[in-house]
Amino acid sequence: MYRLAVIGSILSLAIPTLGLCRCRPHESCWSSFQDWLALNNSIQGQLVSVRPVAAKCSNVSASWPDPFWRAAEPSAVQWENWEAWPERNQTCYIEDRQNTTCGQGRVSLYPAKVESTSQIQETVAFVKRHNLRLVIKNSGHDFLGRPSAPESLQISTHATKDIENFDKFMPTGAPKDGVGEGPAITIAAGVSITELYAAVSRHNRSVIAGASGSIGAGGGYFQGGGHSVFGVWRGLA
Numbered sequence: 001m002y003r004l005a006v007i008g009s010i011l012s013l014a015i016p017t018l019g020l021c022r023c024r025p026h027e028s029c030w031s032s033f034q035d036w037l038a039l040n041n042s043i044q045g046q047l048v049s050v051r052p053v054a055a056k057c058s059n060v061s062a063s064w065p066d067p068f069w070r071a072a073e074p075s076a077v078q079w080e081n082w083e084a085w086p087e088r089n090q091t092c093y094i095e096d097r098q099n100t101t102c103g104q105g106r107v108s109l110y111p112a113k114v115e116s117t118s119q120i121q122e123t124v125a126f127v128k129r130h131n132l133r134l135v136i137k138n139s140g141h142d143f144l145g146r147p148s149a150p151e152s153l154q155i156s157t158h159a160t161k162d163i164e165n166f167d168k169f170m171p172t173g174a175p176k177d178g179v180g181e182g183p184a185i186t187i188a189a190g191v192s193i194t195e196l197y198a199a200v201s202r203h204n205r206s207v208i209a210g211a212s213g214s215i216g217a218g219g220g221y222f223q224g225g226g227h228s229v230f231g232v233w234r235g236l237a
């Protein structure tokens with residue numbers, strides 16, 4: 001609460017018309033149906049509207065514990081408790097009786113399953129214009145629940161899978177002496193650790209990455225330092 005208040009007061013100093021909080025569905029500032037349509041059109045129809053994953057109870061049971069399925073599914077994260085919003089009694093657990101209400105919880109209302117940089121840019125611009133809560137979900141492994149939030153819009157990075165291998169990597173702006181920096185691999189935000197290991201091994205190389213294969217190599221893993229079984233040998237990722 002304290003942190004929110006501080007951020008709010010900084011914002012209200014900078015942009016007096018902006019309220020303390022993000023727009024929510026019950027408020028008049030919430031984006032109109034036409035606004036959502038426009039966002040969807042601007043990102044080539046990649047916007048979806050979801051219910052918590054347990055609402056699909058008829059056929060979801062087999063996948064329920066599968067971390068790769070949870071990474072790809074915008075209406076799930078890896079830890080069920082981060083799909084629930086207990087303060088509002090909004091839960092949707094697969095064990096719940098069928099006659100109980102399936103609450104949306106912290107599951108984003110609208111995930112944008114982005115496939116390109118321009119789709120990310122369009123979505124971020126929309127969020128800013130309409131004062132919405134934004135979350136970024138890569139694999140949904142986060143222990144602090146950051147890839148879900150009540151009444152939010154989600155950018156799902158999962159479908160971005162570009163991988164490029166270099167024998168002599170040249171960073172942008174490096175001296176043009178043709179020397180390069182040695183072997184490197186560049187990956188899009190949604191590449192998983194399993195996909196990264198497979199890509200480097202095709203070139204007989206190794207990379208410092210984590211233990212759980214469904215984690216995204218380029219998102220929260222790097223931001224958290226990047227621990228690995230090779231850490232004592234080569235340091236953090």
Ligand SMILES: Cc1cc2nc3c(=O)[nH]c(=O)nc-3n(C[C@H](O)[C@H](O)[C@H](O)COP(=O)(O)OP(=O)(O)OC[C@H]3O[C@@H](n4cnc5c(N)ncnc54)[C@H](O)[C@@H]3O)c2cc1C
Nearest residue numbers: 136138139140141142146210211212216219220221226227
């Ligand atoms: C079973 C298991 C094993 C693990 N093993 C290891 C390990 O061996 N070594 C290790 O270091 N860690 C390990 N972790 C921790 C893991 O690295 C973190 O949970 C990490 O935050 C997951 O990142 P993600 O991007 O895959 O997941 P997410 O939960 O989707 O994202 C994590 C955070 O990063 C943000 N984020 C993701 N992508 C982007 C992006 N492109 N731009 C900006 N923000 C982004 C999200 O909003 C969120 O706040 C493990 C976790 C689990 C559950």
Ligand SMILES: *[C@@H]1O[C@H](CO)[C@@H](O)[C@H](O)[C@H]1NC(C)=O
Nearest residue numbers: 036040044045046047048049
């Ligand atoms: C976005 O457009 C696609 C393609 O027309 C459609 O399948 C999808 O349901 C739309 N999303 C929303 C939230 O309306």
Ligand SMILES: *[C@@H]1O[C@H](CO)[C@@H](O)[C@H](O)[C@H]1NC(C)=O
Nearest residue numbers: 056058059060061062063064
């Ligand atoms: C569940 O049903 C949907 C739609 O019929 C289908 O696309 C999906 O593959 C099914 N999932 C499982 C795990 O059977």
Ligand SMILES: *[C@@H]1O[C@H](CO)[C@@H](O)[C@H](O)[C@H]1NC(C)=O
Nearest residue numbers: 085086087088089090091103
């Ligand atoms: C949640 O449920 C509990 C127990 O039934 C009840 O006491 C509480 O008032 C409910 N809270 C909300 C926000 O509905």
Ligand SMILES: *[C@@H]1O[C@H](CO)[C@@H](O)[C@H](O)[C@H]1NC(C)=O
Nearest residue numbers: 095096097098099100101102
């Ligand atoms: C839900 O169903 C169970 C049996 O499956 C029953 O015992 C319970 O009373 C029902 N609850 C409501 C609110 O209808």
Ligand SMILES: *[C@@H]1O[C@H](CO)[C@@H](O)[C@H](O)[C@H]1NC(C)=O
Nearest residue numbers: 183200201202203204205206
């Ligand atoms: C892979 O690299 C290792 C270590 O540099 C080397 O010993 C091995 O011969 C290489 N294998 C192939 C198939 O290039």
